[in-house]
Amino acid sequence: MIFEQVILWVLAILAVALTLRAVLGPTPWDRILGFNLLSAKIVMIIAICAFILKKSYLLDVALIYSLFSFVGTVIIARFVEKRD
Amino acid sequence: MSELVGNVLMGVALVFMTCGVYGIFRFRHFYLRILISSKVDTVGFITLTAGIMVKSGLNFFTLKVLIIVVFFVLTNPLATHSIARSAYKSQYPLPEDDV
Amino acid sequence: MPVTIVFLLAMVVLAVASIQVRKAEIAVIYLGIFSLFNAIFYLFYSAPDLSLAEAVIGSALATALFLVAIKGYTLRRTQIKSEYRSPKMRLALFGELFWGVVFLTIGFIVISFYFGTVQDVGKPAWYHYVRSFISDTGARNAVTAIYLNYRVFDTLFEALLLLVGILATAYFLEWPEGKEPEEEIATKPDSEIVARISGLLYPFILLYGFYIIVNGHLTPGGGFQGGAILASVFIIRYFAQRRLGINIFILQRLEKSFFLGIIALSMLLLLPEFMNSDFKVFHLVLMNILIGFKVCCGLAILFFCFIFQQTKVEDTKGRSERG
Numbered sequence: 001m002i003f004e005q006v007i008l009w010v011l012a013i014l015a016v017a018l019t020l021r022a023v024l025g026p027t028p029w030d031r032i033l034g035f036n037l038l039s040a041k042i043v044m045i046i047a048i049c050a051f052i053l054k055k056s057y058l059l060d061v062a063l064i065y066s067l068f069s070f071v072g073t074v075i076i077a078r079f080v081e082k083r084d
Numbered sequence: 085m086s087e088l089v090g091n092v093l094m095g096v097a098l099v100f101m102t103c104g105v106y107g108i109f110r111f112r113h114f115y116l117r118i119l120i121s122s123k124v125d126t127v128g129f130i131t132l133t134a135g136i137m138v139k140s141g142l143n144f145f146t147l148k149v150l151i152i153v154v155f156f157v158l159t160n161p162l163a164t165h166s167i168a169r170s171a172y173k174s175q176y177p178l179p180e181d182d183v
Numbered sequence: 184m185p186v187t188i189v190f191l192l193a194m195v196v197l198a199v200a201s202i203q204v205r206k207a208e209i210a211v212i213y214l215g216i217f218s219l220f221n222a223i224f225y226l227f228y229s230a231p232d233l234s235l236a237e238a239v240i241g242s243a244l245a246t247a248l249f250l251v252a253i254k255g256y257t258l259r260r261t262q263i264k265s266e267y268r269s270p271k272m273r274l275a276l277f278g279e280l281f282w283g284v285v286f287l288t289i290g291f292i293v294i295s296f297y298f299g300t301v302q303d304v305g306k307p308a309w310y311h312y313v314r315s316f317i318s319d320t321g322a323r324n325a326v327t328a329i330y331l332n333y334r335v336f337d338t339l340f341e342a343l344l345l346l347v348g349i350l351a352t353a354y355f356l357e358w359p360e361g362k363e364p365e366e367e368i369a370t371k372p373d374s375e376i377v378a379r380i381s382g383l384l385y386p387f388i389l390l391y392g393f394y395i396i397v398n399g400h401l402t403p404g405g406g407f408q409g410g411a412i413l414a415s416v417f418i419i420r421y422f423a424q425r426r427l428g429i430n431i432f433i434l435q436r437l438e439k440s441f442f443l444g445i446i447a448l449s450m451l452l453l454l455p456e457f458m459n460s461d462f463k464v465f466h467l468v469l470m471n472i473l474i475g476f477k478v479c480c481g482l483a484i485l486f487f488c489f490i491f492q493q494t495k496v497e498d499t500k501g502r503s504e505r506g
Contacts, residue, residue: 004094018108023213068242073163074381074419162380
C-alpha cells in the first residue's frame with residue numbers, strides 16, 4: 001500500500017502544478033486546459049483512493065467527475081470563444 | 085506477479101503524466117501545450133488505470149474502472165478538441181516555425 | 184488522509200485568485216476548479232452524496248448558468264447600471280435593509296427565549312438514527328433514510344423552494360407566450376465532432392442518471408444528484424447541436440405534477456399500518472424517482488430561460504448595430 005500512497009502524493013503535487021498553470025495561464029484557453037487536465041488527475045486520485053480503501057462506490061463518483069468535467073469544459077470553451 | 089506488473093504500469097503512468105505537466109510549463113505556445121498535454125495525459129490515464137485493473141484482478145471493481153476508462157477515452161480528446169477549436173475560432177495566432 | 188493538506192493549499196490559492204481577477208469569466212473558471220477540489224474534500228471526509236452533488240452542480244451546471252448570465256449581463260450592462268442608480272431603487276434597497284434588521288432583531292429575541300428551555304435528551308440523536316435506520320426505513324444509505332423518512336417534511340419544503348424559485352425565474356425572464364422557442368434559438372451546430380460524439384453519449388448519461396436515482400437508497404446519490412445528471416443531458420445537447428427541441432410550458436406542467444406526486448406519496452408515511460417492510464423500499468425508490476424527474480425539469484427550465492434571455496439580448500444588440 002506504500003506504493004499507492006506515493007502515487008497519490010505525486011498525483012496531488014501534479015494537480016497543484018496544474019492549478020498553478022490555471023491561475024498563471026496567460027490566455028483563458030490555458031486556464032480551461034488546466035481545468036480539463038486537473039479533472040483528469042482528480043479522477044485518477046479517486047480511482048486510487050477507491051483501490052486503497054477497497055470501496056467500489058467511490059468509482060461512481062469518479063465516473064461522474066469524468067463525465068461532468070467534459071460537459072464543463074465544452075460549455076466554458078463555447079462561452080470564452082469570441083465570434084467575429 | 086500481477087502485483088509487480090501493476091506497480092510497473094503505475095510507475096510508467098506517473099512518468100508519462102509528469103512529462104505532460106512539465107510540457108505544460110516548458111512550451112511557450114498554447115497550441116503546443118494543448119497537443120503535448122492532451123496526448124500524454126490520455127496515455128497516462130490509460131496506463132494508470134490498467135495498473136489498477138491488473139492489481140485488483142478480475143472482479144466488479146475492475147469492470148467499473150473499465151467503464152471509466154471507456155468514458156474517459158471517448159470524452160477527453162473531445163474536450164481538448166473543443167478547447168483548441170474555441171481558441172482557433174477566436175483568431176488565436178498559430179505558432180511560428182521556430183519554437 | 185494527509186494528502187488533503189496539498190489540496191487545501193491549492194484551494195486557498197484559487198479562492199484568492201478568483202477574488203483578485205478582473206474578468207468575470209476567468210473567475211468562473213477558477214470557481215469550477217475550486218468546486219472540483221471542494222468535492223474531493225467531501226469525498227475524503229466521508230460524504231460521497233454531497234460530493235456527487237458538488238461535482239454535478241459545481242463543475243457543470245453552476246458554471247453554465249454563471250457564464251450565460253455574465254454574457255447577457257456584459258451585453259446590457261449600461262442599461263442595468265442606469266436602472267440601479269435611480270433614487271427610487273435606492274429607496275427600495277434601504278427599505279429592504281430596514282426590514283431585514285427589524286426581523287433579525289425579533290428572531291434573536293425569540294431564539295434567546297428558546298435557549299432557556301433546551302432539555303437534555305441523554306444519548307445524542309445520531310445514536311438513535313444510526314442504530315435503527317435500516318429497520319425503520321429499509322434504506323442502506325443513511326442519508327436517504329434521513330431525507331426521505333425522518334426528515335421528509337424538510338425535503339418537501341426544499342422541493343417547494345426550488346419550484347418557487349424556478350417559476351419566479353421563468354416569470355421574470357419573460358418567455359414569450361405561445362411562441363415556438365425552437366425557431367428563435369436554432370442556429371447551425373458548433374462542432375461536428377462534439378455533436379456526433381455527444382449524440383453517442385446521451386443514452387449512457389441518461390442511463391447513469393437513472394442508475395443514480397434508482398439506486399439512491401443503496402449507494403451514494405439519490406433524487407437530486409440523478410436529476411441534475413439528467414438535466415445536464417439537455418444542456419450538453421443544446422451546446423452540441425444548438426437547438427432546444429423542447430417546450431418549456433410542458434416542462435413546467437410536468438414539474439408541478441411531479442411535485443404533487445411527491446406530496447401525495449409522502450402522506451403515505453402517516454399511515455404506519457400501510458408501510459410494511461417491502462413497501463418501505465418501494466416507497467423510497469418511488470420518492471427518489473419523482474424527486475429526480477422534478478429536479479431535472481426544474482434545472483432544464485432554469486437553463487433554457489437563461490439561454491433564451493441571453494440570445495434575445497444578443498439579437499437586439501446585433502440588430503441595433505446592423506441597422
